[in-house]
Amino acid sequence: MTTRIDTKFAALKAEGRPGFVSYIMSGDPNYDTSLEILRGLPDAGADIIELGMCFTDPMADGVAIQLAAQRALAGGQTLPKTLELVQEFRKQDSETPLILMGYYNPIYIYGVDAFLAAAKAAGVDGLIVVDLPPEEDDELCIPANKAGMNFIRLATPTTDEVRLPAVLQNTSGFVYYVSITGITGTAAAQQDAVAAAVGRLKAFTDLPIAVGFGITTPDQVAEIGSVADAAVVGSAIVRQIEANLDEHGKAKPGLVDAVLDYTRTLSQRLR
Amino acid sequence: MSTPNSYMTGPDERGLFGIFGGRFVAETLMPLILDLEREWGEAKLDLAFWEEFNMLAKDYVGRPSPLYFAERLTEELGGAKIYFKRDELNHTGAHKINNCLGQILLARRMGKTRIIAETGAGQHGVATATVCALFGLPCTVYMGATDVERQAPNVFRMRLLGAEIKPVTSGSGTLKDAMNEALRDWVTNVEDTFYIIGTAAGPHPYPAMVRDFQSVIGKEAKAQMLEREGRLPDSLVACIGGGSNALGLFHPFLDDKDVRIIGVEAGGHGLEGEEHAASLTGGKPGVLHGNRTYLLQDADGQIIEGHSISAGLDYPGIGPEHSWLRDVGRVEYVYAKDTEALEAFQLCCRTEGIIPALEPSHALAHVTKIAPDLPKDHIMIMNLCGRGDKDIFTVAKHLGFDMASVMGETTQ
Structure with missing residues (x-):
């Protein structure tokens, strides 16, 4: 089965350039504003969109995304509302791949089968669920693959060659290489180390390799783009949302443009 | 649900007690968790490991x-x-020291040189800081900012014992957030750090291991x-x-x-x-x-x-x-x-x-x-x-x- 993600990477290959993957938290700082940002992302150069599903206990995320989740939760965001957001987005965009990223519990509580059906119907193409390693593939990964949804796995600097085949086994769409041992939005990834790691992964898989965690500046986007199939930026974009809130946490006028302009400065480095 | 022949055989090889337990952690931690499981499996069968545990339990803890x-x-x-x-x-x-003693012996066996822990009331933090002082290992304790205020005497005890206390303000600033922050630290410092979890919870093998020590x-x-x-x-x-x-x-x-x-x-x-x-x-x-x-x-x-x-x-x-x-x-x-x-x-x-x-x-x-x-x-x-x-x-x-x-x- 060919998904929007497969199609996109094939197109990027044909264009001869790396892809730009942008992350925002669904419902941050509120439902309407995040829908507006989401709708603007493809034009701002996002080849693929990762949409965060908020969770009270994001144990793999740094401060920027933790705060984004808290803003979303305070605004009443839930998993059903996130699916609604995707549905709204799909009314205007039927091409840009969209991946939901988050933690397992809200999905588990929604019910795996019901969630997969609803996500598919809303137009979700793939899932990244941080706290589901290959050891727990029966939970969601295998059902997702059966439902025709890509399950994108994280590979990390601690994933050794003995372990890689297990990590790659049920992965589809692309492989997300976590460039640092750490949480999102903290240390900077070193280009040499990333290049070596991407090379190592390529020996084991034909899937495209996207690299994320710790990419924050336009220069880093360009550096990572030169050694991987795509670069992922999350925290740096989310911080633009934070920077455009007033003292009550409400969106200042111009927030959406500020976020999209910033995204454009990043994505342009790959074009 | 059928009645098992024994209630004492769990967990299974995937760390499950029925549907409960498991290993729901980020990939970065997974290789460590597997290492820990292997090392614990060996230590558990090693008489010398238990001799040291029992000796300290008797002379240091007072068992x-x-x-x-x-x-x-x-x-x-x-x-x-x-x-x-x-x-x-x-x-x-409190009973917390039984577990801390067991885990720090395992940390030493694994060659880890830095200890982290989460604490709520501070009892597990104090017990962890205590065994770290006993073995001369640096210790960082994550504690919700709300709890740091509520439990000042234990904060001071931990300081006296040489631990570094990191107040956690993320989330709601209590025990669960302290645990999130400890997990974030562990993900960042995978090479040298051992995480002493304070209760019979967390990813496999922690629940079984803590139970065995307690x-x-x-x-x-x-x-x-x-x-x-x-x-x-x-x-x-x-x-x-x-x-x-x-x-x-x-x-x-x-x-x-x-x-x-x-x-x-x-x-x-x-x-x-x-x-x-x-x-x-x-x-x-x-x-x-x-x-x-x-x-x-x-x-x-x-x-x-x-x-x-x-x-x-x-x-x-x-x-x-x-x-x-x-x-x-x-x-x-x-x-x-x-x-x-x-x-x-x-x-x-x-x-x-x-x-x-x-x-x-x-x-x-x-x-x-x-x-x-x-x-x-x-x-x-x-x-x-x-x-x-x-x-x-x-x-x-x-x-x-x-x-x-x-x-x-x-x-x-």
Whole structure:
């Protein structure tokens, strides 16, 4: 089965350039504003969109995304509302791949089968669920693959060659290489180390390799783009949302443009 | 659900107790978790490892802890014969040290050079800082900013013991957030760091490993009871936050089918609202902090803060083995409210001359409910898992005793 993600990477290959993957938290700082940002992302150069599903206990995320989740939760965001957001987005965009990223519990509580059906119907193409390693593939990964949804796995600097085949086994769409041992939005990834790691992964898989965690500046986007199939930026974009809130946490006028302009400065480095 | 032949064989090779437990962690941690499982598997069978553990348990912790017949309390309640397993007499004043000792020996065996831990009330933090001082390893303790304020004496103890305290302001700034932050630290410092988890929860192998270290409580209690009364007890009662003291007492008795086993959760202000920490009686299964277990959560799967007068019980989850023991019906789970625990706290002081921690005061509260109706030859063991020195400020506040003004008067 060919998904929007497969199609996109094939197109990027044909264009001869790396892809730009942008992350925002669904419902941050509120439902309407995040829908507006989401709708603007493809034009701002996002080849693929990762949409965060908020969770009270994001144990793999740094401060920027933790705060984004808290803003979303305070605004009443839930998993059903996130699916609604995707549905709204799909009314205007039927091409840009969209991946939901988050933690397992809200999905588990929604019910795996019901969630997969609803996500598919809303137009979700793939899932990244941080706290589901290959050891727990029966939970969601295998059902997702059966439902025709890509399950994108994280590979990390601690994933050794003995372990890689297990990590790659049920992965589809692309492989997300976590460039640092750490949480999102903290240390900077070193280009040499990333290049070596991407090379190592390529020996084991034909899937495209996207690299994320710790990419924050336009220069880093360009550096990572030169050694991987795509670069992922999350925290740096989310911080633009934070920077455009007033003292009550409400969106200042111009927030959406500020976020999209910033995204454009990043994505342009790959074009 | 069918009855297993033995309740003591879990978890399986995937770390599951029935559907509970597992390894729900980020990929970065997965290789470490597998390493830990392998090392623990070897250490567990290594006599030299246990020799060192037992030697320190005896000479440093003060084990075995006494099994004490609480005669005046028994008379007061007028029913069952009540024994206390006195883990509050351990060095550092609670059962927490049993586990910390075991884990730091494993950390050393694995060549780890830095220790991290989470703490709520500070008891596990103090126990971790203690064993780190004992072995000269640097120690970082994550503690919710709210708890740092509430538990100043333990913060100071940890500092004296050489630990670095990191107040956690993310999320709601309590125990679950401290655990998130410890996991974030671990993900960042995978090479040199060992995470000493304080209760029988977290990703496999932690729940089984912590249980095995704490099982010293139940093994001793069993031998002491046989020596003292010539038979097994009729019932066991222990309080439950994450559930390590309870599992430590219960586990060696799980296959003794005639022993009634009761776990007491923190009922806070009661189970009608959200102001409690009774995950088993008021929560439902979910996935948090590396394991599937009963959790306090809303309809969207967002985690709800636990509440209890006892800072050691207000965790929104519980060890996965308890979740399984509940579902298979081997252990009964009940709860005691803040007010009931406060009453029991005072009763224990008055009748036995023992100031208990607020955590086992919950267990005692349940004992006072059931003991009077039981026959005089019914033998009950309650795990007195911690002493109450840390709680006197909280209790004074709830009883309307103005400690600050008394201290002011005496210094003038």
